[in-house]
Amino acid sequence: MGGDYAPAAAVDGALLFAREHPQHTVVLVGDEAKVRTALGAHPAGSVELHHASEVVEMDEHAGTSIRRKKDSSLRVCFDLVKRGAVDGMVSAGHSGAAMAGALLVLGRIDGVERPAIAALFPSLGNNRCLLLDAGANVDCKPTQLAQFGVMGEAYVRKLLGVERPRVAVLSNGEEDTKGTALTREACALLRKSDMNFRGYVEGKDIFSGRADVVVTDGFTGNVVLKTSEGAAMGVAGMIRRAIARSGLSERVGALLLKPTLAGLKRVVDYAEIGGAPLLGVDGVGIVAHGRSSPKAIKNALVSALTNAEAQLREEIAARIAASRTWLPARSTAAAQSG
Amino acid sequence: MGGDYAPAAAVDGALLFAREHPQHTVVLVGDEAKVRTALGAHPAGSVELHHASEVVEMDEHAGTSIRRKKDSSLRVCFDLVKRGAVDGMVSAGHSGAAMAGALLVLGRIDGVERPAIAALFPSLGNNRCLLLDAGANVDCKPTQLAQFGVMGEAYVRKLLGVERPRVAVLSNGEEDTKGTALTREACALLRKSDMNFRGYVEGKDIFSGRADVVVTDGFTGNVVLKTSEGAAMGVAGMIRRAIARSGLSERVGALLLKPTLAGLKRVVDYAEIGGAPLLGVDGVGIVAHGRSSPKAIKNALVSALTNAEAQLREEIAARIAASRTWLPARSTAAAQSG
Numbered sequence: 001m002g003g004d005y006a007p008a009a010a011v012d013g014a015l016l017f018a019r020e021h022p023q024h025t026v027v028l029v030g031d032e033a034k035v036r037t038a039l040g041a042h043p044a045g046s047v048e049l050h051h052a053s054e055v056v057e058m059d060e061h062a063g064t065s066i067r068r069k070k071d072s073s074l075r076v077c078f079d080l081v082k083r084g085a086v087d088g089m090v091s092a093g094h095s096g097a098a099m100a101g102a103l104l105v106l107g108r109i110d111g112v113e114r115p116a117i118a119a120l121f122p123s124l125g126n127n128r129c130l131l132l133d134a135g136a137n138v139d140c141k142p143t144q145l146a147q148f149g150v151m152g153e154a155y156v157r158k159l160l161g162v163e164r165p166r167v168a169v170l171s172n173g174e175e176d177t178k179g180t181a182l183t184r185e186a187c188a189l190l191r192k193s194d195m196n197f198r199g200y201v202e203g204k205d206i207f208s209g210r211a212d213v214v215v216t217d218g219f220t221g222n223v224v225l226k227t228s229e230g231a232a233m234g235v236a237g238m239i240r241r242a243i244a245r246s247g248l249s250e251r252v253g254a255l256l257l258k259p260t261l262a263g264l265k266r267v268v269d270y271a272e273i274g275g276a277p278l279l280g281v282d283g284v285g286i287v288a289h290g291r292s293s294p295k296a297i298k299n300a301l302v303s304a305l306t307n308a309e310a311q312l313r314e315e316i317a318a319r320i321a322a323s324r325t326w327l328p329a330r331s332t333a334a335a336q337s338g
Numbered sequence: 339m340g341g342d343y344a345p346a347a348a349v350d351g352a353l354l355f356a357r358e359h360p361q362h363t364v365v366l367v368g369d370e371a372k373v374r375t376a377l378g379a380h381p382a383g384s385v386e387l388h389h390a391s392e393v394v395e396m397d398e399h400a401g402t403s404i405r406r407k408k409d410s411s412l413r414v415c416f417d418l419v420k421r422g423a424v425d426g427m428v429s430a431g432h433s434g435a436a437m438a439g440a441l442l443v444l445g446r447i448d449g450v451e452r453p454a455i456a457a458l459f460p461s462l463g464n465n466r467c468l469l470l471d472a473g474a475n476v477d478c479k480p481t482q483l484a485q486f487g488v489m490g491e492a493y494v495r496k497l498l499g500v501e502r503p504r505v506a507v508l509s510n511g512e513e514d515t516k517g518t519a520l521t522r523e524a525c526a527l528l529r530k531s532d533m534n535f536r537g538y539v540e541g542k543d544i545f546s547g548r549a550d551v552v553v554t555d556g557f558t559g560n561v562v563l564k565t566s567e568g569a570a571m572g573v574a575g576m577i578r579r580a581i582a583r584s585g586l587s588e589r590v591g592a593l594l595l596k597p598t599l600a601g602l603k604r605v606v607d608y609a610e611i612g613g614a615p616l617l618g619v620d621g622v623g624i625v626a627h628g629r630s631s632p633k634a635i636k637n638a639l640v641s642a643l644t645n646a647e648a649q650l651r652e653e654i655a656a657r658i659a660a661s662r663t664w665l666p667a668r669s670t671a672a673a674q675s676g
Binding site: 122204205207219235 | 399459461473477508510511515516517519540541543545546554556558560561562565568569570571572573
C-alpha cells in the first residue's frame with residue numbers, strides 16, 4: 001500500500017515477478033478490495049493476497065506509526081517474515097517506518113549495533129558501488145561505520161559475486177589527515193580487518209569504480225543519494241534546454257534525449273537496480289523508491305529472493321561474529337545490551 | 339603557478355580578462371622566466387608581472403606550506419591584497435593553502451568565526467545556488483552555520499542581484515525533526531534572523547531552484563561538490579556508451595554529446611561560473627578549480643573584480659555586526675578572542 005503508485009505498481013510488479021519466477025509465490029499484503037481491483041482480470045497464479053486494514057502514511061512518525069498500526073500492510077509484511085510465512089519483504093512506502101518495523105518485528109542480527117540502508121549506485125564499467133548507510137542512522141559511531149563495512153562487504157561478495165570487494169570510507173579527500181574524528185577512527189578500525197580496505201574515497205569515487213563498498217553515516221549518505229539525484233536531473237534539464245535552443249526537430253531531440261534519460265535513470269533510480277536492502281536486521285527487507293515502477297518493484301522482489309537464497313543474513317551474522325577479533329569489545333557489549 | 343595547466347592557463351586567462359577589461363590591470367604573480375615564456379609574443383598591455391620564487395605544491399600541508407614559503411606565488415598574492423596593491427586575487431592552486439593563506443595574511447572580517455569556501459551551483463531556470471561551506475571547515479558549530487547563511491545571503495544579494503535570497507540548511511529531509519543536532523540548532527538560530535529563511539532542503543534542492551543559499555559543514559559540502567561531479571560524469575559515461583551501442587555515426591554521436599557535455603560542464607565546473615569565493619576573510623580571494631581553463635580563470639578574475647566593486651567585504655562586515663541581535667553572544671565572544 002506504500003509508494004506513489006500504490007497499490008497498482010506493487011501489484012503489477014508482483015505479476016511481472018510471478019511470470020518470471022513461477023516456482024515462487026508472491027504474497028500481496030494490503031487492503032483486499034483495492035488489491036483485487038488492481039489485480040483485475042490478471043490470472044492470479046502464484047500470487048496470493050493477505051489482507052491488512054491499515055496503511056502507514058508518508059507524513060507519519062516512523063516509530064510511532066509502526067508501533068500503533070499493528071494491522072498496517074508494512075507491519076504485517078514484517079510479521080509474515082518473522083514467523084517464516086515468507087522469505088523476505090519489499091516496500092515502496094515510508095522507508096523510515098520500514099526500518100523501524102524491521103527493528104521492532106525482526107530485530108537485529110546478533111552483534112550488529114545498527115542496521116543500515118544500503119543503496120546501490122551504478123559505477124564505471126558496469127560496476128556497482130554499495131553505499132551505506134543511506135539514511136537510517138543520522139549519528140554514527142566509528143564501530144558502527146566499521147560494521148557497515150563488514151555488512152556491505154558480505155552483500156557485494158555474496159550477491160554481486162565480487163571476490164574481494166574493495167571497502168572504503170567516504171571523506172572530503174584521500175589523504176589520511178582528511179575527514180572527521182568519526183571517519184578517521186572508522187579507518188583505524190577497518191585497517192585492522194582482513195577485508196580489502198582501501199582507506200578514504202571522495203564523493204566522485206562512488207561513480208568512478210574505485211570502490212565496491214563505501215561507508216558513511218546516514219546523514220551524509222542521504223545527502224549523497226539526493227545530491228546524485230539532483231545533479232543528474234539538473235544535467236537532464238540543461239540538455240533539454242540545449243536541445244530546445246538548438247532548433248533541432250522534435251524527433252531528433254527525442255533521439256538525443258533517450259540515451260541521456262536512460263543513463264540518468266540508472267543514476268537516479270537506485271530502486272531500478274533492485275531496491276535498497278536493510279542490512280543487519282534479522283530477516284530480508286528491501287526498501288524500494290517511492291516512485292517505483294512495476295519493473296522496479298519486480299527488481300526489488302528479485303533482490304529479496306536472491307538475498308534470501310544467498311543466505312545473506314547468515315553470512316552477515318558469521319562475519320560480524322568473526323569481526324570481534326579486530327573490532328573493539330565496546331561494540332560487542334553495546335550489541336549485547338541492545 | 340597553481341593548477342593543472344600552470345602557468346599557461348592563468349596567463350591566457352589573464353590576457354582574456356585584460357582584453358575585456360582594459361581599464362583594469364592584472365598582476366601575474368609567479369616565476370618571472372616561466373610567466374614570460376607563457377606570455378610569449380602577446381602584447382602585455384594592462385598585464386603586469388610580479389616575481390615570486392616559490393610554489394606551494396598540491397601535496398604539501400596547507401598551513402605549513404603557506405607559513406614557510408613566504409615567497410610562494412600564493413602567499414605573495416595575499417600580501418599584495420593585504421597592502422592594497424591589488425583589489426583581489428585568484429588562485430587555481432592548493433585550495434586548502436589558499437584558505438590558510440587568506441587567514442594568515444588577510445585575517446577574518448570582524449565578528450566572523452570561520453570563513454568559508456562558497457561554491458556556485460547551476461540550478462533550475464538559470465538560477466544559481468550558493469553552497470557553503472564547500473570544504474574549509476570540517477567540523478562546524480551551529481553559530482558558524484548561521485554565519486555562513488549571513489555571508490552567503492550577502493553574496494547572492496549583492497553579486498547576483500537576488501533581492502530576498504532564500505536561505506536554507508542542508509539536511510536529510512525537509513521535516514524539522516530531521517537532521518543532526520548541528521543542523522537543528524543552526525535552524526533554530528536562523529529562524530530568529532531577518533533573512534528569508536526557509537528551513538531544511540535536501541541534496542536535490544541544490545539543483546531544483548528551491549533555495550539561493552544552502553549552508554552546511556565543510557565535510558558535507560565537499561562531499562556534495564564531489565558527488566555532483568561524480569554523478570554528472572557518470573551520466574556522461576553512460577550516454578557515451580549508449581551512443582556507441584546505438585550504431586549511430588560518429589558525427590551524429592558528437593552532435594548528441596555536445597549539448598550533454600555542455601550541461602555536464604556547467605554542473606561539474608563550478609569554476610566556470612566564476613570560481614569559489616573565500617567568504618569572511620578580510621580581502622577578496624577566489625579559489626578556481628585546479629583544472630581551470632583560461633576561460634575559467636578569466637571568469638574568476640571577473641568574479642574577483644565584481645566582488646571588490648560590490649564592496650562585499652563591507653557588506654559582510656555590516657551584516658555580521660547586525661546579526662548580533664539574533665546570534666547568541668557566544669559567537670561574538672569567540673570572534674573577539676580569535
